[in-house]
Amino acid sequence: MVTDGVAAADAVAAAVDAHVGVAPEQVHVRMYRALDPIPDGSADGSVDGIGDHRGLLGDCFLIRLEAGEVRSHILIDCGLLLGSPKAAERMRAVAADIVSTCAGRLDLLIVTHEHWDHLSGFSQAADVLLDPAKLAIGTAWMAWTEDPADPLANSLRTRFDRTGFALASIAGRIRDGDTPFGPDAARSKLGGVDAFMGKPVAGSSQNRPRLTTRDILARLKAGAGEVCYLRPGETRRTPGPVSLPAYVLGPPRDLPLLFRDTPSAVTPETYLDAPTVDGGQLLRLADGGLPDPARDSPFAPDYCRFTIADMEARLAAGDGDDLRSCEFLRRHYHGTAGMADWQKAAMDRRRIDADWLGTAGAMALKMDSDTNNTSLALAFELPDDARDVMLFPGDAQVGNWLSWGNQAYKTPDGSPVTIDQLLARTLLYKVGHHGSHNATLAARGLALMTNDRLFAMIPTDEELARRQGAGGWQMPNPRVRAALKAQTGGRILRNDRRYPSAARTAAQNERLRADPDVTAIPQGFLDRLVETDLFLEYPLMEGPSA
Numbered sequence: 001m002v003t004d005g006v007a008a009a010d011a012v013a014a015a016v017d018a019h020v021g022v023a024p025e026q027v028h029v030r031m032y033r034a035l036d037p038i039p040d041g042s043a044d045g046s047v048d049g050i051g052d053h054r055g056l057l058g059d060c061f062l063i064r065l066e067a068g069e070v071r072s073h074i075l076i077d078c079g080l081l082l083g084s085p086k087a088a089e090r091m092r093a094v095a096a097d098i099v100s101t102c103a104g105r106l107d108l109l110i111v112t113h114e115h116w117d118h119l120s121g122f123s124q125a126a127d128v129l130l131d132p133a134k135l136a137i138g139t140a141w142m143a144w145t146e147d148p149a150d151p152l153a154n155s156l157r158t159r160f161d162r163t164g165f166a167l168a169s170i171a172g173r174i175r176d177g178d179t180p181f182g183p184d185a186a187r188s189k190l191g192g193v194d195a196f197m198g199k200p201v202a203g204s205s206q207n208r209p210r211l212t213t214r215d216i217l218a219r220l221k222a223g224a225g226e227v228c229y230l231r232p233g234e235t236r237r238t239p240g241p242v243s244l245p246a247y248v249l250g251p252p253r254d255l256p257l258l259f260r261d262t263p264s265a266v267t268p269e270t271y272l273d274a275p276t277v278d279g280g281q282l283l284r285l286a287d288g289g290l291p292d293p294a295r296d297s298p299f300a301p302d303y304c305r306f307t308i309a310d311m312e313a314r315l316a317a318g319d320g321d322d323l324r325s326c327e328f329l330r331r332h333y334h335g336t337a338g339m340a341d342w343q344k345a346a347m348d349r350r351r352i353d354a355d356w357l358g359t360a361g362a363m364a365l366k367m368d369s370d371t372n373n374t375s376l377a378l379a380f381e382l383p384d385d386a387r388d389v390m391l392f393p394g395d396a397q398v399g400n401w402l403s404w405g406n407q408a409y410k411t412p413d414g415s416p417v418t419i420d421q422l423l424a425r426t427l428l429y430k431v432g433h434h435g436s437h438n439a440t441l442a443a444r445g446l447a448l449m450t451n452d453r454l455f456a457m458i459p460t461d462e463e464l465a466r467r468q469g470a471g472g473w474q475m476p477n478p479r480v481r482a483a484l485k486a487q488t489g490g491r492i493l494r495n496d497r498r499y500p501s502a503a504r505t506a507a508q509n510e511r512l513r514a515d516p517d518v519t520a521i522p523q524g525f526l527d528r529l530v531e532t533d534l535f536l537e538y539p540l541m542e543g544p545s546a
Contacts, residue, residue, distance in 0.1 A: 021072065021241035023383035024065035029390070029428060030537040031457050032060040032097075033495035034090035037533050055461035055496025057081040057434060057475065058117035060094055061392070062101060062535075063380075065242040072240030073102035076110045076392055076430075078121035078129065084464060088124040095125035097534055098135070105136045107240030111220065112394030113143065113375045114213045115368075122220065123211035130219050139239045140224035143251050143376035146217060147229035152253065160371065230376060233407035238380070245412050247422060250377040250396055252403030260399030261369035261438060308334065372433060373397045377404070379422045381411075384541055388427035388451065395433040401441040423448035427455070427540060431484065434460040435476025446487050455491035455525065455538070456484050462496055481517075490520025493536055499526050 033056040058080030065072040075098060080087055098106075112118055122129050129135055145153045211219070221227050230236065234248040252258050306314075311326045311334070320326075375394025382388045393401070404419045411417055426449045432439030435458045440446055458476055465475035476484075476494075484492055493499075497517055500509035512518055530537040 020237040020239055020243035021070070022067045022243070024067050024072075024242045024244065024541065026064075026066040026542055027244075027382060027390075027540040028064040028066075028537055029457070029540060030062040030064070030101075030535045031459060031493065031495050032056060032062070032094045032535045033459075033533075034093050034535075035498075035533045055464075055494065056090070056459055057084060057461040057464050058120065059112070059394070059430075059459050060121065061430065061457075061459075062098060063390075064101070065238075065240070065244065067242045070241045071102075072107040072238070072242040073105070074108045074110065074238055074240075075102075075106050077112055077118040077394075079116060079118045080120055081117045081461075081464065081468075082120070084461070087120065091121040091124040092128070093534060095121055095128040099128060102135075104134060105138065107138045108238050109137050109140045109220065109224065110376065110378070110392075111140065111142050111146075111217065112377075112392075113371055114146075114217060115371055115395070116213055118394070119213050119216045122216045126211060126219075130223060132223055137220070137224040139226045139228065140220055141228050141230055141236075141376065142217075142221075143374055144229050144231045144253070145251060145374045146221075150229070156258075156374070230378075232403065233409065235410055235412060237412065244383075245381045247379040247381070247409050247417070248376070249379055249393070249404045249419070249422075250400040251374045252400060252406065254399075254403060254406070257399035257403045257406075258373055259370055260402070261373060261397045369397055369438075372439070373400045375400060375432075377401075379426075381422075381425075382427070382541060386427075386451075387425055388453075388540065389422050389425045390428045390430075390540065391423070391426045391449075392430045393432045393439075395439055397433070397438050398441065401445055405444070420448055424450050427451050427453055428538075429454065429456045431456050431458040431476070431480075433475075434458065434465065435480050435484075437474065437477040437480060440480050440483070442483065446483055449487060453491075454488050455493065456488050457536075457538075458484075458492060458494045460494055460496055462494075485520060490522065491525050492517065492521065493529070493538065495536055499529060499531055501526065501529070501531065 035055070059077040060079065061076040063074040063076070065074070078091070078094065078098070080091065084090070127134075144150055145156055147153045226239075228236075230248045232248055232250050232252060236246045236248065237243045238246055306322065311322075311329055314320045314322055315326050315330060372395035375396040377393040377396045377400060378391075380390040380392070382390070409417045409419070409422070423445070429446075429449060460475045462475060466472040481492075494517060497515065498512060499518060499521070500512045500523065504512070528539055528542075
């Protein structure tokens with residue numbers, strides 16, 4: 001059954017409440033990573049012993065709720081970044097573990113937003129995760145932005161589709177040589193648009209995804225027993241024989257907040273260049289047109305002596321006052337006859353007529369941030385004495401976080417609760433967007449997480465992130481990492497790290513302790529960690545509740 005629209009929200013909540021169960025006595029959170037096994041003879045924790053990937057740059061979390069012999073399972077996202085090494089092999093291993101752990105049935109699947117690094121597993125292991133005979137999905141929760149009966153959600157999808165189609169078209173035209181720009185100049189200005197659009201890089205070993213993110217969402221909606229579209233301010237109970245209250249924090253329905261990605265004008269995005277022209281040129285190029293010299297020249301009209309077409313005409317005529325200038329321009333900027341590829345590339349890089357294509361890269365990154373901000377952000381309340389909270393914000397960015405204080409919340413018994421109270425009781429913070437700089441708020445976010453047992457989980461692969469884009473991504477960002485370390489007392493678990501344990505030798509543990517990301521973690525905290533090559537699992541509750 002699929003429930004659509006605002007009018008059905010109350011009925012959906014009642015239906016969910018009708019089949020939820022008892023409070024858990026044990027709660028375990030599993031963060032997947034799928035590391036290579038350490039080769040025999042390698043020093044544990046060394047670069048040589050980590051293999052060709054260090055973690056999982058994507059989100060995949062399995063929450064296990066237990067009450068006696070009864071269990072419920074909640075899966076939050078399942079994916080990793082396009083271009084990750086051994087992606088299909090690793091996600092199939094993750095899928096097999098999910099099916100085995102939950103005995104072929106998920107009580108709840110939560111999809112935070114439409115990004116490949118949160119959904120790819122449903123393509124790479126579609127024969128497992130999308131086969132109801134192997135994995136039955138009882139209920140799926142998605143944000144209101146995925147509701148086909150919501151007019152605002154539909155307008156957002158139209159907006160994203162228009163931008164996405166334009167970017168795909170531009171990238172395709174550049175790749176096929178269907179523009180006047182040299183490939184080297186265009187490639188440097190587009191700065192990874194192909195990767196953003198989920199397309200394989202030419203000459204690489206990547207395979208085109210079998211399913212797009214939109215295909216995956218459609219399959220999940222069709223295959224789940226029930227689909228609920230959640231709106232900010234709602235309180236739900238997770239379905240299943242063992243359940244938890246869940247507070248829906250975001251995404252906001254306020255468009256200025258929904259599209260607010262950056263912290264402020266004085267601390268701008270570190271990897272987002274501000275567009276220098278409007279989108280008209282890009283849309284003409286996307287629609288099959290070519291740059292108009294009268295409108296798209298990088299120079300003011302008074303300084304445009306002649307166009308490339310004029311130059312070729314004058315060279316063909318072989319006379320004229322500008323013949324020597326034209327010969328110089330062809331020799332240094334536009335000539336190709338008899339030149340080696342490296343010479344053509346060098347000539348390409350001298351030209352500035354493709355500089356405005358950098359706007360496409362900025363447009364892609366803006367669309368990426370806007371999609372992050374549609375993340376379904378949830379706070380789950382535990383039944384322990386302190387009413388501790390698990391905070392899963394997806395990849396929510398600034399506007400999403402700021403909106404959490406704009407609505408009132410109520411506990412399942414109807415008592416009021418504020419976002420400040422939920423943040424103060426946060427025990428587990430799933431760090432947003434792999435620790436990037438604009439997905440963890442300071443004063444209105446992390447600073448309010450004052451639980452003295454607070455710990456953080458960061459799904460990242462720092463080495464892989466450094467190889468992305470033109471200048472690399474900082475995931476985690478150094479400032480975010482320092483703030484997390486201070487707020488948690490060092491209790492940070494990353495899926496690109498190995499940790500000291502009684503199962504390792506003293507020498508191995510000493511080497512691991514030399515890692516600054518591990519040094520500050522109290523050993524008593526690590527003693528409760530379950531670590532395998534496939535996942536890190538931590539218990540939030542380990543016995544009957546009080």
